[in-house]
Amino acid sequence: MRALWFYLTLALMALCLSGCEDLAFSATLDQWADAIHHAEGNDNYGILLPRGKRYKHTSYTQACKNTVKHLYRLWIVHCHHGLFINYLGMVYCPVGASNDPQGLNKYWIDNVRYWLDK
Numbered sequence: 001m002r003a004l005w006f007y008l009t010l011a012l013m014a015l016c017l018s019g020c021e022d023l024a025f026s027a028t029l030d031q032w033a034d035a036i037h038h039a040e041g042n043d044n045y046g047i048l049l050p051r052g053k054r055y056k057h058t059s060y061t062q063a064c065k066n067t068v069k070h071l072y073r074l075w076i077v078h079c080h081h082g083l084f085i086n087y088l089g090m091v092y093c094p095v096g097a098s099n100d101p102q103g104l105n106k107y108w109i110d111n112v113r114y115w116l117d118k
Helices: 004-020 031-038 060-077 084-092 105-118
Strands: none
Touching: 031 060, 031 105, 060 084, 084 105
16 A cells, blocks of 8 residues: 555656656856846845844845745645746746835836846
8 A cells, every 4th residue: 555655656746747847947056146136126136024133144145045946846846837927926026016116017027028038
């Protein structure tokens, strides 16, 4: 019974990863960070911290890269279908967020995609 469970789990993982595989993470972390930096238009890469708080050991650039890397891992593990940039945008810069009174977050994915393609 254990062997059957093991092989079923392996088959499920292979099926999941094969569905995600064709959506390759083709840009480097540096390219993602540069694109997000341009799209956000500020030096904090759109990373919000409570007033007066600062990253003590990590730059905003590194924090952005860490976020992209972490979300990419989650996207792969959970076998999200669709493009990674859409998943990233939903988490990093969600449409309808309370800190977006002008509704500009809806342009984030297209802006980041533009800068990635440059």
